[in-house]
Amino acid sequence: MKFCDMPYERLTLEEIQAAYAEMEHLAECAETEADLKKIMELNHRLKEAMTAMELCYIRHQMNVNDAFYAGEQNYYDEINPRICELSNHFTEKMLASPVADAYKKMIGPQAAAMLECDRKGINGEVVSLMQEENSLTEQYRKLVSNATVLWEGEKINRALMSPYVQSTDRETRRKATLAISASWEEQREEIEEIYDRLVKNRDSQASALGYENFVDLSYVRMYRIGYDKKQVERFREEAKRELVPVYVRMQEEKRKRLQQEHLYSYDNAINFLEGNPVPNGDTKRCMEYAREVFTKLSPETAEFIGKFMEDEVYDVEMRDGKAGGGFMTMLPKYKMPFIFANFDGTTENAYVMAHEGGHAFQGYLKRNAEISEHSQVTSEVAESHAMAMEFFVLPYMDTYFGERAGDYVTMHLEGAVNRILYQCEQDEFQQLVYENPGMSKEERNRLWKKLEQDYFPGRDHGENENLREGRAWQRIPHTFYWPFYAIDYGLAQVIALEYWKMRKKDSQAAWQSYLWFCENSGMMSFPELVKGAKLKSPFEEGALCGLFEEA
Ligand SMILES: [Zn+2]
Incomplete structure (x- = not known):
């Protein structure tokens, strides 16, 4: 069925409550495997009914100003914490039921560990805090979706500024980044206030649930199974030690390519003197290119993209009011x-x-999983x-970029170094903010400023005060x-x-390992999947050593 023909009808809290009540009733008197299967089937059907929420979310994002879907989204945001509670209550019943052991065996250890995290991550006391949290994030969404930039005398949607930021004309880039910063600066006070309230809200949730701070609660809610905060900290340290020098070297190469004496942060978005490669054609053509790329890649992706295009299950066009x-x-x-x-x-x-x-490909691969718990990744x-797929399609980029496909590959590899450092910077920022919820708004900006210099030494924002004073986190x-x-x-x-490296040695083996990784996702923890797919763990000492020399 085409996406536009998929009917929407509100799924009410009462309907969900009734479904859980029926399942709980069955759980209490379940005895046989057949009884258990009946419950699992009802659970599966409930998950299917929840498609209504996905339809609503998508259509709300497609036009945040559409009053109907905004209202519906509001309703789901309100009831969502209640649904988590109902789901947890159901889990408790299942684990106390006569078929508890059979149930755990059926869903497997990974899903069982995730259920345990769900139980530890929420209780009745934090429901009202979670509702407030949802309304705060919604305020941010609204603020950002409707933001405009004053550009050449006209107000345009901020999201439409990318081409100017990537302009081959340096002066245009400089002015565009300044105009964008001015627009963020206008919203700064509101955004800092929203964030301050979010931090305090989340800290209160953590204390109400008995955690020292929101970092620890987050590790439970994010289902970090098989590794801990210390290992992540070590990963960040290794990124600083191993990748910062690579970043510095790549910046120097880029400076020469761009023929500049000195790079400013407004040069960040451009990689070549003649400009970044651009796809040959408009949105529609680009979707046809996507079809071509996935068709060439493998029989599995070919089948997926065929059905995907037929059902038109996408919205990729940029519009005003769209999130x-x-x-x-x-x-x-x-x-x-x-x-x-x-x-x-x-x-x-x-x-x-x-x-x-x-x-999407992984979701499609596992679309027929009968045990809903196995779809939760x-x-x-x-x-x-997703990120491995970015690399698997690299050899086919001439479809989009013709002769400049090689430049896309260079950009993607350099981008990978930047991305790892940037993600570590964000993670360290969040950890320090939530470990110190009393930090002032100015202290948070100063922290970002410091971390930016740790991860991206030498980055120069020039006259751009918004970026120079460490407020860039507000855009993420x-x-x-x-x-x-x-x-x-x-x-x-x-x-x-690692898949990129593996692919160079043996592309078939790499693809088979990737398929295995996708198919077993939801059934194993991240470290177990990595091991099973014969990949090196990112937590292993030296995982980042020489990663880019060979790439
Ligand atoms: Zn993603």
Whole structure:
């Protein structure tokens, strides 16, 4: 079915309550495997019914000013903490039921560990705090989606500024970054206030649940199974030690390429004197290129992209009032993924389809999983699907960029160093902020400023006060919505680079390992998947040594 024909009807809290009540009733008197199967089937059906929430979320993001879907989204934001509670209550019942052992065996150890995290991550006391948290993030979303920049006498959507930031004309780049900063500066006080309230809210949630701070609660809520905070800290330290020198070297190469005496941060978005490669064609053509790339890559991706295009389960065009960013989400009822993106005519068009395409492909591979618990994938694993796909499609980039495909590859590899460092910087920032919830707004900006110099030494923002004074974190959506998600990209980036290296030695073996990794996701922890796929763990001492010399 095409996305536009998928009907929407509100799924009410009462309906969800009734479904859980029925399952709990069955759980109490369950005796046989058949009884257990009946409960699992009902649970599966409930998850399918929850497709309504996904449809609402997507359509709300497609137009944040649409009053109907905004209202519906508001309703789900309100009831969401209640649903978590109901789900946890159901888990308790299942684990106390006569079929508890059979249940745990059926879902396997990874899903069982995730359920345990769910139980530890929420209780009735924090529901009202979580509702307030949702309304705060919604305030940020609204503020950012409607932001405009004064550009050449006209007000334009901030998201439409990318081409100017990447202009081959240095003066245009300088002015564009200043204009963008002015627009963020206008919203600064509101954003800093939202964030301050978010930090305090999340800290209160952590104390209410008995955690020392939100960092520890976050590790539970993010299902960090099989590794801990110390290992992540070591990963960040290794990134600083091993990758900062690589970054400095690459910056120097770039300075020579751009024929400049000195680089400023307004040169960040451009990589070549003649400009970054741009895809040959508009949004529609780019979707056709995506079809071509996935068709060439493998029989599995060819099947996926055929169905994906037929069902038109995407919205990639940029419009006023449409939320920024990109994501993939599954529509369980239709067993199809949906990709949301904002094509801006730059390399992003190709990049986003590779990344979100990786998420979507994995969702598609596992679309028939009968045990809903096996579709739930932790985020470092999910980002590994996506970021590895970015590398698997690299050999086909001539489809988008013709003769400049090689430049895209160079950009992508240099970008990988930047990304790992950037994700570590964000992770360290969040950790320090949530460990010290009493920090003032100015102290947070100063912290960002310091970390930026640790991870990107020599970065010069020149006259740009907004960036110079450490306020760039205010532009990162994850900081507000998913504060500890950043490091997942960092870990996944390492996995992706390992696949790139493996592919050079034996492309078939690399693809088979990737398929195995995708298919077993949801059934094992991240470290177990990495081991099973014969990859080096990012937590292993020296995991980042020489990663870019060979790449
Ligand atoms: Zn992703």
